[in-house]
Amino acid sequence: MQRAFTHEPDAGRYVLRLNDEIASVLDYRVLGDAIAMTRAFTNPPYRGSGYAGELVAFAVDDVEANSTRHIVPSCWYVGEWFDHHPERAGLLRPRTA
Numbered sequence: 001m002q003r004a005f006t007h008e009p010d011a012g013r014y015v016l017r018l019n020d021e022i023a024s025v026l027d028y029r030v031l032g033d034a035i036a037m038t039r040a041f042t043n044p045p046y047r048g049s050g051y052a053g054e055l056v057a058f059a060v061d062d063v064e065a066n067s068t069r070h071i072v073p074s075c076w077y078v079g080e081w082f083d084h085h086p087e088r089a090g091l092l093r094p095r096t097a
Contacts, residue, residue: 005058014059016051024051026059026078034070034093035063040077056081060088 004017014026023046027039037059040052056078063069070093073079082092 005055007059007062014055014062016055016058018046018051024055026052026055026075028059030069031072033068034072035067036072036074037078038074040075052077053081057085060091064091 002019004020006015006017008015012028012030014028015022016024022043024040024042026037027041029036029038037056040056042052060071060081063071071078071082071091072093073082082088
């Protein structure tokens, strides 16, 4: 199965495609010096395979490597991903009202 991770900045999202079909999407918004990861979604046929977690890891790596932005985990899934990866907590910025 061919996997392709892409960053689509014009659409404000990261995408994981499997054999050219969208398996998982991570939406985000740029908020000045932060990036809010707002929604992780995996299409039903691909759920339960860890694809959303792989996509979040790809996005976090991309933000760290290509910007100086902090991450705001606005999506519960992204928040849980960081709970399971405390070594990446240095990238976080807590959400404020």
